Amino acid sequence: MIGERLSGRCLCGECRFEARVLKSHADACHCGMCRRWGGGPSLGVEVADLEFDPGAPLLIYRSSEWAERISCVRCGSGLAFRMIDGSFANVPLAVFDPPLDLPLTVEIFIDEKPSGYAFAGSTQKMTGAEVMAAFAGREA
Numbered sequence: 001m002i003g004e005r006l007s008g009r010c011l012c013g014e015c016r017f018e019a020r021v022l023k024s025h026a027d028a029c030h031c032g033m034c035r036r037w038g039g040g041p042s043l044g045v046e047v048a049d050l051e052f053d054p055g056a057p058l059l060i061y062r063s064s065e066w067a068e069r070i071s072c073v074r075c076g077s078g079l080a081f082r083m084i085d086g087s088f089a090n091v092p093l094a095v096f097d098p099p100l101d102l103p104l105t106v107e108i109f110i111d112e113k114p115s116g117y118a119f120a121g122s123t124q125k126m127t128g129a130e131v132m133a134a135f136a137g138r139e140a
């Protein structure tokens with residue numbers, strides 16, 4: 001599973017991609033940007049070598065100084081979050097084909113999670129500050 005090259009697509013099918021899955025577990029992000037972008041917390045997996053089919057109608061939105069979010073222009077599906085420098089990319093489990101069913105083990109930006117929902121099961125929970133510190137450590 002880890003290192004396997006998997007394919008996926010948006011809802012309308014115009015945007016197809018392949019990516020190498022780097023983890024055997026899923027992360028949830030509760031940050032306000034993910035929730036506004038996707039209408040709820042994101043549930044994704046870290047990937048490498050994310051490649052879209054040539055001509056895919058992608059909307060690439062620069063959501064911060066260091067990251068961008070990729071959607072389909074036609075159907076609006078959210079397909080990926082990635083660092084501009086290429087150091088990290090995360091793809092929602094649901095847009096793989098078939099959708100990935102990985103155990104949720106990490107929840108990030110837990111300090112931004114609204115109180116109205118919670119995932120069952122035990123997970124590692126990280127605040128936004130802890131996530132930022134972990135990323136800074138990776139780049140060093």
Ligand SMILES: [Zn+2]
Binds near residue numbers: 073074076
């Ligand atoms: Zn689409």
Ligand SMILES: [Zn+2]
Binds near residue numbers: 031033034
């Ligand atoms: Zn987020």
